[in-house]
Amino acid sequence: MSPPLRKFRPGERVVIREVLRGRVWTSRPVVVVEDSKNQFVSYLEPGTIIDYPIGAQHGRGTFSMWLSGEWELGDKEFSPPGMLRIAPVGQPFEVFAPVTSEAGAMSWYVNFQRPLVRTAHGFDTLDETLDLLVSSDFSSWERKDGDELELALEMGVYDQPEAQRILDSCAVVENALEHGVVPWDRTWRNWRPPVD
Known part of the structure; x- marks a missing residue:
């Protein structure tokens, strides 16, 4: 039995990967x-260099790659x-929040994913296509x-139950917001990135 995976320390660099059927779709180095x-x-x-599928486009192009399993990764800044x-x-x-040292979090992008x-x-x-802009x-x-x-x-990327699960996840977040409940830690609103 393998030991439990450790927690990461603030300031440490780790990688968030999107993985589809055992293959890396994207790889983004981030700071904890x-x-x-x-x-x-x-x-x-x-300025971070991420691994990203060469020629990937939203919609049909991406879904065709997902279904075929054929793509190559390249560098993208x-x-x-x-x-x-x-x-x-x-x-x-x-939740993705574009941030600057002047403004903090400027908006919220709820990215539905595994x-x-x-x-x-x-x-x-792995990204699951639907998003919510807040x-x-x-x-x-x-x-x-x-x-x-x-x-x-x-196209057969999702079956009906999977698509409904994604829609239901979005509806849960929308319902919370309608009732004045933010289903993530809203105190990050005032966070500022470190200044070099």
Whole structure:
């Protein structure tokens, strides 16, 4: 029996990978901000080189690659601003917040994905297409890429129960927001990236 995987220390560099059927789809080096029993928070610095599928485009192009299992990874530079990533433990989403040293978190992007799975070098997950854009003050939100989820269902990337699970996950977050409950740690709103 292997020993339990350790928690990561603030300031440590780890990798968050998207993995599909045992193959790496993307790999993003991040800096650990917090690794606790409730959440994993990291920072993706501008200028970071990530591994990203060559020629990948949203929609049909990406889904065709997923279905065929054929892609090659290349280097891609992450553009400013930096991105704070908040992953409540066990939840089917991660919250991306573009941040600057002047403004802190400027908005919230709820990225529905498989819950993070801890590895020796970071975490594995996989994007699940649907997103929710939330204003900085949590007062309004809108779904993004619902049409892509429908296309993925048509192409056989997801079956009907999987697509419904993703939609249900989004509805849970929307319902919480409607009742004034933010289902992630909203105190990160005032976080600022370290200044070199």
